[in-house]
Amino acid sequence: MKVGLLNIRPKYEDYSVPISLPSSCDYLASYLNTNMEGCEAHVEYELDDMLAKKPDIIGLSSFTRTYTAAREIAKEIKKRTNIPVIIGGHHISALPYNLDHTMDIGVLGEGEITLIEILRLYELGNVTDQKLAEIDGIVYYNENKELIRTKPRALIKDLDSLPIPYRTPFKKSVVGHLQHAIFTSRGCPFRCKYCAISEFWDQIRYHSPERVLEELMLLISQTNCREIAIYDDLFGINKKRLKSLVDLIRSENIHKKVNFTCNARASVFDDEICQLFLDMNIKACVFGMESANDRILAYMKGSTTGKQNQKALDLCKKYNISATPNFIIGFPTETPAEASESYWFIRKNKELVNDFRVFPACPLPGTHLWDYAIEKKIVQRDYEDWDEVDFFFTPEKSIYLNAEIYDQYEYKSILDSFYELRNKSKNFNVTSGEKYEKYVYSEKLLRYISLTLSLKNKPEVLEITNLNFSVNNNPQNTNVKTISLEKYTKLDLSDYQENSFDNILLFHVLEFFPEPEKEILKLKKLLKPNGKIVLVTYNVKNPLFFLTLIKGLDTNNAWSAKERELINQYVEMAHAKEDVENKFEYVKKMFNQNIYSYWGICSKNNVSHFEINRIKDIANKTELKILDNKKFFIDLDKATTDFYDQLSILISTSIGINNTKDYSFSNVSFLTSA
Template structure:
């Protein structure tokens, strides 16, 4: 091994500070390069910067710039800026998707570019740099580079693809941090993971569309080890994004990964975010994702218009598959998002409207819609089509129009034959209104984790009271909480049956259960809640109990939105197949009394756990609620703070009881009586 290479390398990752994804997702590809370099040269120093001036101040030995097509112009400008301050002898290398696709666009300011997967190429270049041999005579021997010789670009033969993916070293996660100018401080990027590389499909807009890509997989053991590494480097990270080009493609592979992750108990430590393909997605995959603790799955739905979908992805793709994938996720309580493309050359105005209404009609269950204009990125089929149309070419001087995230009036690539650019921009504002309703963000993830944190102790308390072999029925709506997950940590063998509120009840009604958990399911019954309660009661064994979780329709956020003339359930942030009914504790009490079930307790789900947002608006909210209570009466103001309740019945008697009145004690700081006489909004 060569030693003594005390070289300092800084990667520049061009970032638009306005876009959240640049801070929520780091350049993991650079971490793979760092791992390979440090394995060969342990003394090397590598870091990542987003500000060229910090690179100038650090005076590194080599600068590497990662560029997408939409950031290529800024990368060239940054390279000139660095060169002016640090001199012409500083090696400045280029990597990233743009130079991979168009090596012949290497700008003169760069000494060379890395083409293709760069782990091995990067190490060979460092060896040449260490020996002072970064000259054409030696560079021509390195596969997968483009460099300058006598004023001409020279592209070497491509490097062979490494088929055994585990041979690539795990990424160097220690470099996944940078100084972030808007915050004037360091940030640690959330650590993602690759479990595979490649995609076998040929969508017209994708870089894989011009050649067949065999999907290569990491072993399950390697994936598990990397997740454990993530938690070691980022102990507070609660969600891991799987960056595979297409993750959920094979049910067999998904099953193996799920088993490996669950065996290592990682599903209890982190949740996962991944992409799936609508045409192959099914209920079995969704159930595996739930077992793996996938909290968010996104789909490249691309269009809700059949003709446009076939143009973008091929004739085998169906809009009906898109709808089916959305409904499957909703059934299994997995939040999902969809990515869409508009502005194809032949799209009509009516198809543009149809595309909008497909998203609108499926939002919810969709929690996020990303809508982007069709952009001819180099290396795609659509790039070739745009070249033939004379709209783009590989010697363009300004690559800013390829920024698909912005609608800059000065820089815009427009292809449509059936409507004007002004019409498209006006329509795009309506799509943006849908994108603004994103419920896949951190706040929703935090809400779900808080909800699980509140529910888990309740589950534990009541499951522990059961005996070995007893039966549990869990009717659960849209929630990540489950009895089976809780039982993994208990030395208790219970028979657990899980049912969705919209699924046929006949499959469970012939059995009896010692504990029935109704987990936010009453709200999702299209029929009257009394029907589900009656069915549950008929399945309850003598001595069995009902444990019911219900939302509080009096919650202050709901009241405030109603007063503002809005009603869209934004308190909870999701509506799987919609929430049809809300019950107050008094209404639930009456339903249970009609079935001769006595309530043992009604308790708020949380114990004085108020979010920072709630605390910030609390004074103003309380003023409004005080005025409202003065006008129409109702329960104490504290009842408006509780977003959900836990209702527990007494053990079911063998014979019906005539008692119909009870007093339920709720405890939140102090005991309070709650009786039928209470009324309110």
């Protein structure tokens, strides 16, 4: 039996941190392929890709915000085929009565065992009302078109009995580097009124430390990843288990190979947990702080206070752990004064946090907030506009819970004040749009290099990268060896023999060698006859790097002190102008006056960026021949109300780069020993 499992992607994607996350469909595919003889389960993100494999049954997984899309997909499947459609996920589990007539069966809660029992009925051709009624944890329409819900499915007691999830290769809509992730538990012991997790999983259950170690080692060996997000709803609350896991991770030196991030809770965060986090190399924590007001915290979370939130941030500073707190504004009965406490809490602590996020209070089905919205008749039981049950608030469409205190337009202005604080703050102002553009660039660049070097033909490739993406992200490129090089660290090639590689790729590492010619000569010895060295280097002329500098962000770009001094002189003057038009005119004038001196400084004094002439010089000194030079750029032709977005366009036009050829994102140079 061929089973197609379709992950439905949200309407609005956050590309700021693309994550290779084992989804519910990945868990189901692994479980079915392991435990059901003759079953061939595969996961897709596109319906056409799914149907091309001619599945016997299709399973959909949906959250609330993707349920409208799930219904449209089910409708399309029924229009084109007679394939049975099974729906699972948080939404149908919270609202079983919402089962659409285009869907044959809904799976409620944990789906592994339930789905196998359903598939066996289809395999035997014995899908009857009587047989379906014997399966726990489902909802369906019987022959009389009546909605039937069976008794709840018992939870899987031993999570280690589940196979390690298959990770779907991303394609089409997912770009760039993927931050890899794992789950080490299911559920949460707390019952926050805005969260659907505790209702879905009911209680917290853990994988054993040994099983977590096994999955970590497999993930690292398969992907050569340098950063892993632990995506548990709450990690580290069980200190005994945490200590065992830390010991195992250190015994295999995993803490020296990867950085970890995780979700933590301020009310239980203490010195002991921080030390254990350091021991396993957890570099960053996300906290669901939600509010700085004690009354709101008691109402929504129970045992958490503003002082505990502050203590958590202070501990992160003490142990050098990057902190990202999340806040929710607009809880029922929250006054503007109480919301302002969160605002000033963030302002006070802006130097202690790496980032912060603010969300509108959203009543997700399965939460106390949803029940509140039903009780207050804010939404009706037959509500169907699921696209609007999301974390993007629009006064005309979104569900608003706090109208008794102030109207939705005043609420929107309060939310905007938080967003403005984030955009203005030095640490927070990289927009997901900019990051998305960088990921588009990386995908384009990697595809180009893969095709040019004919990686499908399996040449031997050594890749040296300073970035968070690589050709090795593609699981098909098993012939690629990767060295992850930190900034200004020594390049160790002792593990590799001479004449070993057809191609050597350098992704933005040449910038960090004080004497790049010496490093190229070392690499040249590793090349086979007629082998190629590919140099990918930043183009300092690209406006995106200039904008990064203006915003004061510290990235991998090693800008010189002279560059910073020059830029800061006129940017500070521009900000002194009273209106945006005058700012733009001033910037344009300064750019026209200083553009040549700016690029002159870059080319003469900043050895961390390489223009084509510099590549030619390196090629001559290392007796390599330049086969080709290419330019890669990001299209900045989009305007928003954001000052920096408009400034990027202004810069592009004022220096005459309607044709962006000379101001590309990167230079890609091909050198050969032939």
